[in-house]
Amino acid sequence: MTKERLTLLDTTLRDGAQTVGVDFSLDDKRQIATMLDELGIDYIEGGYPGANPLDTEFFATRPPLKARFAAFGMTRRQGRSVENDPGVAALLDCASDAVVLVAKTWDYQVRVALRSTEEDNLQAITQSVRAVVTRGKEAIVDCEHFFDGFKGNESYALACAQAAMEAGARWIVLCDTNGGSLPHEVERIVRAVTKHIPGDRLGVHAHDDTGQAVANSLAAVRAGARQIQGSLNGLGERCGNANLTTIIPTLLLKDEFGQNFEIGVSRETLQHLTRVSHALDELLNRAPNRHAPYVGASAFATKAGIHASAVLTDSRTYEHVPPESVGNRRRVLVSDQAGKSNIVAELTRLGVALDRDDPRLGRLLDEVKEKESQGYAYEGADASFYLLAKRLLGEAPHFFDVERYSVAVDRRFARSGGLEDAGAEAIVKLHVNGQSKISAAEGNGPINALDLALRKDLGDYQRYIDDVKLVDYRVRVFQGGTDAVTRVLVECADAKGERWSTVGVSANVIDASFEALIDAINYKLLRDGAR
C-alpha cells in the first residue's frame, strides 16, 4: 500500500520566539535550524524578517539546509499596494525559499482588529500571494482565527482560503489562533473545507490552550489536512504550539498514522528525538519537562511496586511504545515501595552486576529502605544510589576524609535598613592520601562558599574535579518547621557533558548540602577511575 505524505512545518524559531522567557540569539537560531533539519522537518519557519533586526539578519543569507527555509510575515496592509508595502518587500527580498503569509479570515476580526473591509482583506490576500509566487517563492497562507471565523461567517472564511488557493498558494493552513477549538470541531470544519480545497493543500496550526493542540492536529489529519505546523517541545505563545516532539513519534509509531502516512522523519532519526528535545532546553536554559510524552525523563518511569515487576515481566503492559524508539529509556525507580526487582533493574542499568540471589542484595535493600525512612530519595539521585551500592559491594575506594568544615554568615544592617555585607565564608579541612588540606572560600551564600572551598584543593584528585560544575540545586523540607528534615538534591555536570545527581539529608540545610556535594565528588572520582 502506498502511503500518503504528511508535511511538517516547524515554527519553533517564529511562534516559539513568542514564548515568555525565550529570547533566541542569532547563533541559537542557527543551531536550532540545523537540529530541525537533521531531524527531517520539511519547512523551517525561521522568523519574521523586517520585524526585528535579528530576524532580518537571520534571513540575509540562506542557511545550508535540506529543508525549505520559510519567512513569516503579513499580507499587505490595508490601503497600500503590495509594491509599496515595506513588510511585503522584506519577505520578497529575504533569502527564503517560502513565505508564510498570515491572513485574516474572521470577518469580526477584519472589522475590529484590522478596521478594514472584507473586500480589501480578500484583495490583500490575492495580491500578496501573487507577489510571492511571481518572485519565484512558494507561498503558504496561515489563515488566522480560521475556526472562529468559520463558526462566525463560514462563507467569508472559505472565501479567504479560496482566494489564497486561487492566487497560487501551495498551502492553506487553518489556524486555531487563540487555541480554544476542540478536536471534533476541528475535524468537522477541516472536513467541510476539503469540499472546497483539496486536502493535500490544507494544513493545521494549533495551540494548546485547552491542552489539545496535539489532538487537534491529528484530528485535522484524519479529516484530510496534510500539513502540520508545530514546534519543538511545544514552545509558543501562552500555552504553546502543537508539540512536534509529541506528534512525530505518534505519526511514526501508532498504526493508524504509521500505516497510512509517511513523514520526512525516519524511524532511525526518531531515535535522536529525546536528545534533540533536551538539547533545545539546554540551549534555552530551561528545565526539561520530566513528564513530556515520549521524551520526558519520567515518560517511561515506573515507581509502583506492582507495576515495576510487571514492566520487567513484560514491558508491553506498561509501555505503549519501546522507549528506545525515541531515544529514551526505561526507568524503574528505587523508592520506598522498592522491591528486589526494582533494585536489580536499576543496578543493571547503572552497570553494576548483582545476582538476584546474592545475599548482599538483601542488605542493599535494607539499607535503601532505612535511608528512605530517614528522608533520602534515590529516584532523583542516581549517583548517590550508585555509590551506596558500590560501597556495600566493597567496590568503592575511599578517596578522602573530611576532618571539619565551618560556615559563617555575618550581616550588619545600615541605618537605612539595607544590607552592608552580602557574603558568606566557608572553611573545609580534608585528608587526601596522607596530606592535610585546608581551604577557604567566599560565596554569595553559605552553600556556594562551601561548594567552592570543598572543590578548591583535593590534592592528587584535583584534576578529576576541575571541570565539575554544579548545575542544579534543590531543597525540600519535610514535616514543617525549621527543625524538620531537609533534603537537598544536587546535580553536577562535567566538560564531557555527563550529568549526575546526588542527595543529602539532615535537620540542617548546610549539612544536607555538604553531604550531597561530597557524594557528587566521590561519584566523579569513582566513575573516572581516580587513583
Next chain:
Amino acid sequence: MTKERLTLLDTTLRDGAQTVGVDFSLDDKRQIATMLDELGIDYIEGGYPGANPLDTEFFATRPPLKARFAAFGMTRRQGRSVENDPGVAALLDCASDAVVLVAKTWDYQVRVALRSTEEDNLQAITQSVRAVVTRGKEAIVDCEHFFDGFKGNESYALACAQAAMEAGARWIVLCDTNGGSLPHEVERIVRAVTKHIPGDRLGVHAHDDTGQAVANSLAAVRAGARQIQGSLNGLGERCGNANLTTIIPTLLLKDEFGQNFEIGVSRETLQHLTRVSHALDELLNRAPNRHAPYVGASAFATKAGIHASAVLTDSRTYEHVPPESVGNRRRVLVSDQAGKSNIVAELTRLGVALDRDDPRLGRLLDEVKEKESQGYAYEGADASFYLLAKRLLGEAPHFFDVERYSVAVDRRFARSGGLEDAGAEAIVKLHVNGQSKISAAEGNGPINALDLALRKDLGDYQRYIDDVKLVDYRVRVFQGGTDAVTRVLVECADAKGERWSTVGVSANVIDASFEALIDAINYKLLRDGAR
C-alpha cells in the same frame, strides 16, 4: 433543557502519588483532600490502604468531606478467597465510602502478569465487588488496560466489565493504563461498550503518554461515559493522568459541554482554580507549569507585538475564555492594565480599602512588579503582600530594627566518619523602642537557630510573639546552581490558630529565611495592634 450530570473522581492522592519526585505526608494528603472538596470534586480517591503505613493511617478515620471518600486496591488475589485476602480486608475495613477496585480486563495481561486464568479473574471481580457492596460501600471498578484488552480480545474485556456491573459496581471505569490510546479509538470503543453497559455507569481513566489524556477523556464523554478520573495539575505516573485542572474549565466554559452537562464544580468555585493549582505545586515544592492551559502564569500572556494591541482592543480575539473565569489574569507584558484590578481585588480580600484611582495604587503595582522581577512571589505569601501594601499606605508602624545577625555552623567529623557535633548557633542584635537587645540561640540548623534567637527577646513586643510557631518552611532555588536566587516561604501560626505566610528572596538561603521570619513577626505585631 435539563443537563446530564458528569461525575469527577480525583486520583491526585493515589495515582498522583506515583509521580516521580512526589512524596505526600499525611498532612499534605489532608490539605489536598480539603482543597479538592472545596472545589466540588465528587469522589476523592485518597490512596491505597494496606499498601503502605501512610495510606493505612489516612484511612483510619474519615476526613470531614462533602465528597465521597474512596479507597483504592486490587480485586482478590488469584487462588484466595475474598475472606482470606488481607488486601481486600483492608479496603473493607477502612473508613471509606467507596472502594475503587482495579481489575485486569486484558486477557494477555491476565496470563502474563497475573499468571492466572480468565475464569479465575472473572470470579475475582465478581466476588470482590460483592464483598464491597455487602459491606455497604459503593464499588467502582477500574478496568485496567481496557482499551488494549478490547482491541486484543473484545469479548473477554466486555465480560470483565459486565461481571463488575452485574456484581453491583456503581461505576465501570475504562482505563487506558499505558496511555497509548488515541482519541478516536477511545471514542469508538466507549461507544461500543455503551451497547452493553449504560453510559451513566461508565467512566474513563486516561494517561498522557501521547499528550492526549484530556482529549481522550472528552472523547469518552462524547461517546457516552459519565465519569472522568483525573488529577490536579495532571500529576501521575510517567507523563501523568488526565489533568482535571484543564478538563474542569473546558467542561464548564465550552458550549458543547457546558450546555449539555453539569458537574459538581460551579462557575463561582471555578474562579479558585488557578489558586488551587498553584497551592498544590507550592505544597509539593514543584515549580508551577507556566504554560499550563487555563491556570498557567503564561496562559493569558501576550508578548509585545501584533497580538498585544489586539488583546487590548478586543480580548476575544486572543483569549478563548475570560482569564477571570478561572481566577487567572491577563498579562500583556508591555503595559499591564489588568494588574490594577487584580491588586485591588487582592487588597479587598485582605481587608485593605484602596480606590482604583488612588495614585498610591500605581506605586504599589510598580513595587510589586519590581519585587516579582527579583523573584518574590506573593501568591503564596499573603502576609508579606499585606505588609508591603500597609507600608506603602503609611499604615504600618515601625516596630524594631535589626542591627546585625550572624550564624555559624561548625562541623567536626569523628574518625569513624560520623558527626561529632550537630548544632548551629545564631546571634541577633535588635533595637526595640530605644532598647538594644542581643540574643543568642542554638538550633539543629542555622535557620532554626536564627529563628529562636530572633524571637527570644523582642522587649515590649515579646508578649505578642510568645505564641508564634513556625509551622512550615519551604525553599526554592531558581536558575540552577548554588549562586542562583533562593526564595523562602515561611508559614507561622499562633495560639488562636491563625496562620500566615511570608516570603524572602536572596542569593543566600540564610538572608532569604531571615527576611521571611522578620516579615512574619512584623505581620503578627501589626495584626494584633501591638504598640
